[in-house]
Amino acid sequence: MxxxxxxxxxxxxxxxxxxxxxxxxxxxxxxxxxxxxxxxxxxxxxxxxxxxxxxxxxxxxxxxxxxxxxxxxxxxxxxxxxxxxxxxxxxxxxxxxxxxxxxxLIVGGIGAVFLALGLLFVLPPLFAKRRAAELRVSGTAVQAEVVDVELNGSLSINGRNPYRIVAQWLNPQTNKLHVFRSDNLWFDPGPYISESLVTVMIDPNNPKRYSMDTRFLPELVD
Incomplete structure (x- = not known):
């Protein structure tokens, strides 16, 4: 999309x-x-x-x-x-x-709303790409189990909601279960997930900072 x-x-x-x-x-x-x-x-x-x-x-x-x-x-x-x-x-x-x-104030107020809404949509994907690039270099790879493919109901563009892959990983050192979600995907990735495990790059000092590797999925043609 x-x-x-x-x-x-x-x-x-x-x-x-x-x-x-x-x-x-x-x-x-x-x-x-x-x-x-x-x-x-x-x-x-x-x-x-x-x-x-x-x-x-x-x-x-x-x-x-x-x-x-x-x-x-x-x-x-x-x-x-x-x-x-x-x-x-x-x-x-x-x-x-x-x-x-x-x-x-009227013109500036309308401008501020447009600017805020626009940045709300365009900045997260840019930050996600930057985070993924950083973690591919300095992060730790873990194998998480794919448990679901969900629609992200919090985001809608032109009446469509993106998909996200949901995976979980049990940290053997802390016995804590971590749930990871992929970046937004504008097609259903379910038919293209052939493995039960997916690679997730995590920050070893902060596992909440992570990036799911979805490069195995086909590239969507606009």
Whole structure:
């Protein structure tokens, strides 16, 4: 099963987070070129505030915010701070947490969800490959008895659950029984398991850190 497309999730998440940061960088750099003034809310239509303010040269300016909320965040007559462009007073925004941050928080929040979900899917296989490579060099090989082939119900992609080989090994030195599970397999490995034993590479100092060798299975063609 092709899983490369899952990288789209962290990719989109990273782009959205970058966009959220870019929005704030643009706002802060824009404010550096603007003038701050005091104004008053003169209308709240559909939760969108309109602020009236007077520029330094006495010109009356008005700004209708596109950042709206229900219930409204401002009351008519409420005094607020405003940033405006001295060359174009119609280019302005209300200086408040909601007006300054709500867009970035929404975009950044969605980006964080995409990034977290994406990494949740794509990082474990990468870590598993790295662990397997390390244990093939420094681990201890044990022969574990295959006891089951199970579906991993905790993971579902496109409505499908991967399979895992389950094997157990009794440590003769400690008389403790260890249960091992293979990495996720996107086909039923049952028909291709011809032996009752499977090799598992374990960390001799921490048997819970292991990697089941499934290279005897056929390679799945995407």
């Amino acid at each position: 092709k899983t490369g497309w899952l990288w789209l999730f962290p990719g989109i998440g990273a782009l959205l987070l970058a966009l959220a940061v870019g929005i704030q960088v643009s706002r802060i750099s824009g404010e550096a070129q603007m003038t701050r003034a005091e104004g008053a809310i003169v209308d709240v239509e559909g939760g969108c505030p309109t602020v009236s303010f007077t520029t330094l040269d006495g010109t009356l300016g008005e700004h209708h915010s596109s950042t709206c909320s229900t219930p409204p965040s401002f009351d008519i007559g409420e005094r607020v701070a405003v940033y405006y462009d001295p060359q174009n007073p119609e280019r302005a925004h209300i200086d408040s947490f909601e007006q300054n941050w709500i867009g970035s």
